[in-house]
Amino acid sequence: MIKIRNVRKSFDEMDAVENVSIKVNKGSIYGLLGSNGAGKTTLLKLLAGIYAEDEGSVAIAGQPVFENPVIKEKIFFIQDHPYFLPQYTVKQMAQFYQNIYSRWDDGRFEELAAIFEMDMHKKIHRFSKGFQRQAAFILALSARPEVLILDEPMDGLDPVMRKKVKSLLIDEVAEREMTILISSHNLREVEDLCDFIGIMHKGRMILEKDLDDLKTDTHKIQVAFKGSAPAIFDSLRILHKEKRGSVILCIVKGDAKEISSYVEQFKPVIFDMLPLTLEEIFIYEMGDIGYAVQNILG
Amino acid sequence: MKWGTLDMQSRTSLVKREILKTIFRSVGWVSIVYFLGLFFAIPLDIIMNSSEEQRKFLDIDNLFQYNFQLQYIFNISVPVILSVFLFRFTQVKQYSDLMHSLPVKRASIFHQYALTGIMLLILPVLLIALIVLMLYQPMNLQEFYSIGEIFNWVGITLLLNIVIYLAGVSVGMLTGLSAVQGALTYIFLLLPVGLIILVSINLPFYLFGYPDQYYMASKFEKFSPLIALTQMNMRTPSSAEAAIYLFLILTLYYLGLQIYKRRRMEAVSQALVFPVTKPIFKYSVTFCTMLLGGGYFGEMRGGISWLIAGYLFGALIGYAAAEMVLQKSWRVTINMKGLMAYTALMAALFILFQFDFTQYEKNIPRGNEIERVHFSESFYLYSDIDHEEPLYLKEYENIDLVRRFHETIVKDENRLAEIPGRDSVFIVYELKNGEKLVRDYRINKKEYKPFLKLIYESDEYKKATNEIYQVSADATTKLTITPNGPVTKRAVITDDKDLKEAIEVLTEEVDSASFEELQGSDEPYAHIEIFYNDSNKAYMPWYPSYSRFEEWLEEKSLLNEARVNSNDISYALAAKAKDIDVNFAAGYSYEEVFEEMRDSKSAVKLTDKNQIESSLKNSDGFMDGDYIIAFYFDEQRTIDIKSFTEKTVPVFIKERLQ
Numbered sequence: 007m008i009k010i011r012n013v014r015k016s017f018d019e020m021d022a023v024e025n026v027s028i029k030v031n032k033g034s035i036y037g038l039l040g041s042n043g044a045g046k047t048t049l050l051k052l053l054a055g056i057y058a059e060d061e062g063s064v065a066i067a068g069q070p071v072f073e074n075p076v077i078k079e080k081i082f083f084i085q086d087h088p089y090f091l092p093q094y095t096v097k098q099m100a101q102f103y104q105n106i107y108s109r110w111d112d113g114r115f116e117e118l119a120a121i122f123e124m125d126m127h128k129k130i131h132r133f134s135k136g137f138q139r140q141a142a143f144i145l146a147l148s149a150r151p152e153v154l155i156l157d158e159p160m161d162g163l164d165p166v167m168r169k170k171v172k173s174l175l176i177d178e179v180a181e182r183e184m185t186i187l188i189s190s191h192n193l194r195e196v197e198d199l200c201d202f203i204g205i206m207h208k209g210r211m212i213l214e215k216d217l218d219d220l221k222t223d224t225h226k227i228q229v230a231f232k233g234s235a236p237a238i239f240d241s242l243r244i245l246h247k248e249k250r251g252s253v254i255l256c257i258v259k260g261d262a263k264e265i266s267s268y269v270e271q272f273k274p275v276i277f278d279m280l281p282l283t284l285e286e287i288f289i290y291e292m293g294d295i296g297y298a299v300q301n302i303l304g
Numbered sequence: 305m306k307w308g309t310l311d312m313q314s315r316t317s318l319v320k321r322e323i324l325k326t327i328f329r330s331v332g333w334v335s336i337v338y339f340l341g342l343f344f345a346i347p348l349d350i351i352m353n354s355s356e357e358q359r360k361f362l363d364i365d366n367l368f369q370y371n372f373q374l375q376y377i378f379n380i381s382v383p384v385i386l387s388v389f390l391f392r393f394t395q396v397k398q399y400s401d402l403m404h405s406l407p408v409k410r411a412s413i414f415h416q417y418a419l420t421g422i423m424l425l426i427l428p429v430l431l432i433a434l435i436v437l438m439l440y441q442p443m444n445l446q447e448f449y450s451i452g453e454i455f456n457w458v459g460i461t462l463l464l465n466i467v468i469y470l471a472g473v474s475v476g477m478l479t480g481l482s483a484v485q486g487a488l489t490y491i492f493l494l495l496p497v498g499l500i501i502l503v504s505i506n507l508p509f510y511l512f513g514y515p516d517q518y519y520m521a522s523k524f525e526k527f528s529p530l531i532a533l534t535q536m537n538m539r540t541p542s543s544a545e546a547a548i549y550l551f552l553i554l555t556l557y558y559l560g561l562q563i564y565k566r567r568r569m570e571a572v573s574q575a576l577v578f579p580v581t582k583p584i585f586k587y588s589v590t591f592c593t594m595l596l597g598g599g600y601f602g603e604m605r606g607g608i609s610w611l612i613a614g615y616l617f618g619a620l621i622g623y624a625a626a627e628m629v630l631q632k633s634w635r636v637t638i639n640m641k642g643l644m645a646y647t648a649l650m651a652a653l654f655i656l657f658q659f660d661f662t663q664y665e666k667n668i669p670r671g672n673e674i675e676r677v678h679f680s681e682s683f684y685l686y687s688d689i690d691h692e693e694p695l696y697l698k699e700y701e702n703i704d705l706v707r708r709f710h711e712t713i714v715k716d717e718n719r720l721a722e723i724p725g726r727d728s729v730f731i732v733y734e735l736k737n738g739e740k741l742v743r744d745y746r747i748n749k750k751e752y753k754p755f756l757k758l759i760y761e762s763d764e765y766k767k768a769t770n771e772i773y774q775v776s777a778d779a780t781t782k783l784t785i786t787p788n789g790p791v792t793k794r795a796v797i798t799d800d801k802d803l804k805e806a807i808e809v810l811t812e813e814v815d816s817a818s819f820e821e822l823q824g825s826d827e828p829y830a831h832i833e834i835f836y837n838d839s840n841k842a843y844m845p846w847y848p849s850y851s852r853f854e855e856w857l858e859e860k861s862l863l864n865e866a867r868v869n870s871n872d873i874s875y876a877l878a879a880k881a882k883d884i885d886v887n888f889a890a891g892y893s894y895e896e897v898f899e900e901m902r903d904s905k906s907a908v909k910l911t912d913k914n915q916i917e918s919s920l921k922n923s924d925g926f927m928d929g930d931y932i933i934a935f936y937f938d939e940q941r942t943i944d945i946k947s948f949t950e951k952t953v954p955v956f957i958k959e960r961l962q
């Protein structure tokens with residue numbers, strides 16, 4: 007659905023996004039992670055057709071986005087600080103978008119407004135930050151986009167609202183295969199939502215992962231042997247290894263069953279296989295570039 | 305077809321109803337304010353001044369003349385305010401992101417905004433015109449102007465407003481800050497005129513004889529809609545001008561669109577959006593302030609070092625200010641390389657001009673190339689005469705005199721450029737090939753007296769500069785002689801024979817008047833007005849040297865009425881100037897000085913008629929003499945103060961003041 011290839015965007019000689027490529031399939035949720043100034047917002051604005059790319063290509067459904075109303079009709083972008091036309095009420099904004107986005111669904115709008123108990127006749131700029139964000143979600147979802155671009159969407163929402171929004175998004179994806187691109191500073195905030203994540207640092211994409219794969223692929227094992235340890239580790243894909251007394255602790259990649267049957271051969275005194283949090287996986291997986299990712303995981 | 309139905313027919317229709325709505329919501333008020341302003345200025349004024357009594361005093365022959373200042377203020381501010389508020393969405397980051405993430409092409413956004421803006425300017429003007437049309441019959445406005453004037457007003461107002469508005473729009477596309485948009489728009493609109501002025505005040509420093517006033521006044525108002533608008537109550541622009549404005553409208557619209565399409569949205573909130581415009585802006589500002597600084601310091605005539613100091617000072621201020629705007633900070637970093645290149649270029653230009661590389665200064669047309677020549681002491685004598693043709697000399701000898709005088713001045717360039725004189729010489733050669741050569745010099749007349757005397761005493765010059773030559777004695781109906789002083793009496797001649805004689809005598813006086821007399825260093829006795837051919841009036845001063853005229857008046861027993869004499873004065877007070885505080889510059893009135901003299905012991909009182917008469921004759925009007933004398937005029941109880949020098953002071957005063 008979304009195909010970004012070798013994109014570069016610079017501001018006054020400074021590259022904000024450099025040689026980034028992303029592919030997002032229809033119906034999946036892609037999390038874009040990175041510390042402040044990593045280039046997330048820039049990349050999202052390129053995708054929303056606000057900025058023109060300096061190099062490379064940004065395409066949705068096979069067509070370039072910039073200055074292409076047919077494609078932009080199918081996209082909805084919520085800014086990091088939601089913004090509305092000056093002095094508009096939610097209702098007026100809805101009328102505005104209805105006129106602009108042909109796939110606008112008024113029934114859906116009424117429905118969502120009811121769910122969020124939104125006051126439709128109050129000027130939006132008088133709302134609190136969280137309510138403004140809710141209003142943005144309602145409007146965005148009512149436009150029925152095929153691609154929803156969210157820049158740090160959870161910012162300013164209370165935990166109850168977060169849950170509500172997340173489940174709405176997931177429903178929407180499941181129901182009509184909407185594609186979502188979501189940016190965040192914080193992995194935890196989006197880990198339960200995303201299928202894919204990409205980590206940006208200083209304008210570059212340093213890591214892209216399928217989260218389901220990651221979770222089923224990476225394991226923490228604790229083993230202890232009588233006497234010295236046999237050379238079993240040479241044939242395992244070890245990300246990390248440390249010794250605590252006679253217990254060896256390591257992070258191993260691979261299929262869980264294969265690993266355990268392999269280790270059992272050596273008759274360990276202790277053998278435990280523990281699940282890993284996503285956070286731990288990243289820390290071990292990333293090694294050198296880990297420093298860049300600390301923030302996101304913190 | 306309604307917009308709505310159009311909307312439904314095509315998915316990506318050109319006009320989005322909601323976009324128009326948001327435009328009206330955000331800038332509709334500008335249109336309303338404009339309407340109200342114009343309503344106060346015109347229809348309300350018409351209604352308020354509708355009584356017979358008021359109409360008598362109305363002097364109006366077009367719509368601009370109703371509260372012109374108010375209209376002017378609205379006409380130059382509303383379009384710019386409109387362009388700024390209308391395109392707010394290009395200057396606020398989040399607003400810009402919102403608008404540009406919508407599935408609408410930029411061209412479409414531009415057309416919808418820019419055209420709706422034009423509509424918002426047109427509507428109030430049309431409404432006002434409609435109201436005036438409705439008032440036209442009931443208010444009997446045909447007494448003042450034709451219906452056509454209403455359409456004229458609509459046309460001119462709209463043309464100029466739209467030019468200003470589109471200038472604002474185009475400039476707005478270049479910048480990412482609303483304040484800069486507003487300021488740059490006015491700078492842009494004034495730029496052509498400003499440059500002419502700046503260059504004109506600087507060129508005289510390089511081109512000896514460059515007539516700066518001539519170029520500055522040469523209809524430059526047409527180059528700026530802001531200035532052209534100041535005259536719309538007095539003149540109607542030609543159709544050529546209207547065509548130029550129309551062309552400007554189309555060009556500016558197209559430019560605005562093209563710039564907008566190429567605009568990088570990330571540059572919102574930067575002073576200038578396009579990197580290439582930054583150095584252009586920076587060095588243009590530097591250049592202009594440099595010229596301004598040079599012009600200002602140069603005017604003070606401190607010589608070349610002051611001129612250069614002015615340039616440096618102006619350039620530095622301009623450069624720093626431009627950088628501050630661009631970097632949006634008081635503390636700026638300076639690009640030395642650019643500044644050096646600029647300085648080198650300017651120095652080269654400066655040196656080049658020192659060599660008169662265009663041969664401007666030495667260019668004097670040959671005698672046989674010249675059709676006629678204007679020669680006067682000021683540019684204003686050439687331009688400001690109400691609808692009258694300025695003086696021209698056509699006789700070959702006189703043309704040649706002017707040429708030779710000109711040559712002499714050019715030879716004296718080095719001396720004159722260093723210490724320019726106080727008097728001005730303004731020369732316009734009109735050549736046979738249709739070209740003009742205009743020069744303006746500052747000299748001291750005294751140094752060139754031989755030339756001036758020959759020119760001024762020539763028949764042709766006298767005929768051209770003295771109105772009396774235009775009077776035909778037969779058609780003259782009246783001649784009045786109004787004394788120069790605080791009296792109400794005057795001499796009036798209406799008898800045909802007397803009129804003929806008077807005109808004859810006066811013509812002879814002027815014929816034989818010398819350069820010195822015509823220069824009018826003596827205060828005239830009286831001012832003469834000659835009424836002829838029904839409504840024509842010729843004017844001339846009566847100088848004390850015109851003694852034949854005095855005799856003639858004496859013969860006709862008109863002398864007493866024709867000038868101030870001792871009969872008008874009951875007494876006079878005289879004193880040494882140093883004994884009395886006569887500093888008029890410090891705000892002393894005649895009355896105060898008179899009081900002081902009356903109370904002072906060092907002043908003497910004259911009551912003898914002969915002494916007063918003699919004092920009157922010998923004193924002169926400048927207050928810088930060694931003795932001062934105050935005359936008391938009975939009739940209106942007024943005071944006139946004059947002075948004597950050591951030479952002119954009468955003995956009877958001098959003795960009494962010993």
Ligand SMILES: Nc1ncnc2c1ncn2[C@@H]1O[C@H](COP(=O)(O)OP(=O)(O)OP(=O)(O)O)[C@@H](O)[C@H]1O
Nearest residue numbers: 017022040041042043044045046047048049570571
């Ligand atoms: N309009 C702009 N003009 C100039 N530089 C910009 C602009 N927008 C962003 N940048 C620069 O580009 C880099 C990337 O910025 P971007 O906003 O994309 O980061 P981000 O990952 O969204 O950061 P954050 O987490 O703080 O939102 C930063 O160094 C920023 O200073």
Ligand SMILES: [Mg+2]
Nearest residue numbers: 046047048086
């Ligand atoms: Mg961001």
